[in-house]
Amino acid sequence: MSAEPYDALHWHSRDGLRLYARDYPAAVYADARPRCPVICIPGLTRNSADFDEIATVLAAAGRRVLAVDLRGRGRSQYADDPSTYSADRYALDILDLMAAQSIPRAVFIGTSLGVWVTMTVAVKQPAAVAAAVLNDAGPQAPKSALDRIARYAGVPVPAMTREDAAAYIERIGSAAYPKYTSADWARMIERMFRIRDDGLLVLDYDPKIIRTVSPTKLWLLRPLMWHLYRKLAAGRPILLLRGALSDILEAKTARRMAAVSPLVRLVEVPDVGHAPSLSELDARIGIETLLDVAD
Numbered sequence: 001m002s003a004e005p006y007d008a009l010h011w012h013s014r015d016g017l018r019l020y021a022r023d024y025p026a027a028v029y030a031d032a033r034p035r036c037p038v039i040c041i042p043g044l045t046r047n048s049a050d051f052d053e054i055a056t057v058l059a060a061a062g063r064r065v066l067a068v069d070l071r072g073r074g075r076s077q078y079a080d081d082p083s084t085y086s087a088d089r090y091a092l093d094i095l096d097l098m099a100a101q102s103i104p105r106a107v108f109i110g111t112s113l114g115v116w117v118t119m120t121v122a123v124k125q126p127a128a129v130a131a132a133v134l135n136d137a138g139p140q141a142p143k144s145a146l147d148r149i150a151r152y153a154g155v156p157v158p159a160m161t162r163e164d165a166a167a168y169i170e171r172i173g174s175a176a177y178p179k180y181t182s183a184d185w186a187r188m189i190e191r192m193f194r195i196r197d198d199g200l201l202v203l204d205y206d207p208k209i210i211r212t213v214s215p216t217k218l219w220l221l222r223p224l225m226w227h228l229y230r231k232l233a234a235g236r237p238i239l240l241l242r243g244a245l246s247d248i249l250e251a252k253t254a255r256r257m258a259a260v261s262p263l264v265r266l267v268e269v270p271d272v273g274h275a276p277s278l279s280e281l282d283a284r285i286g287i288e289t290l291l292d293v294a295d
Contacts (some may be wrong), residue, residue: 032275041114047074095209136275146215154210
């Protein structure tokens with residue numbers, strides 16, 4: 001066990017990339033019953049660090065949690081072929097992880113892009129998904145919101161000092177987190193940047209990841225995404241989290257998603273946009289409630 005609350009876990013994709021996940025071991029209790037593990041999948045430009053708070057809480061309650069770095073992010077290898085930065089390939093990578101760890105089924109927590117990956121896993125291998133938390137994304141998003149993300153995701157930025165990095169994060173995130181303080185923005189540096197040998201900070205993902213997620217393409221894929229969502233929501237518990245200020249998951253879309261199945265529960269997280277950090281009280285209670293019925 002490392003000094004961190006997690007161990008480093010590596011596995012290989014079927015096309016040969018070395019991938020990484022944080023492995024939070026389940027606390028052991030004398031009366032422990034078997035509990036379904038949790039797999040956390042981050043958003044487009046993010047990584048496993050986003051789940052540290054919720055993963056630590058869930059592991060302390062007796063549940064193993066794997067928080068992944070998708071290919072091209074964090075400690076996972078970058079792909080030579082940018083066309084493999086796709087929900088289909090990410091889903092195969094997750095299934096390879098489950099096979100390597102002998103995990104037949106898990107509860108999935110997906111944020112943003114992680115929602116689409118979760119839906120894809122459920123179609124490829126339905127038995128693998130016991131239940132799912134869908135954090136602030138669904139089968140469609142307004143094209144204006146997708147255009148907003150495209151204005152910064154994958155756009156090269158120079159190496160930065162810590163002060164510059166905090167200012168950059170605040171500039172792109174202030175609308176989503178209006179109550180964040182300067183200390184909050186500074187803490188996010190560790191989740192979004194890596195430190196170069198010269199001490200400067202660079203964004204911790206391959207800029208080429210954006211090539212397969214153009215706003216126009218995602219807009220045109222809405223019918224297919226609704227089909228995938230209905231497959232996911234059929235017969236399994238779903239927690240749908242929506243940031244009350246979100247421009248990615250509109251309230252009307254969230255209500256339509258909730259109406260697909262009586263097993264879908266919608267929770268709106270106040271005072272936050274895209275996407276809730278999962279440390280919010282409403283989000284945590286919702287996740288813990290879902291897990292109580294997932295096993």
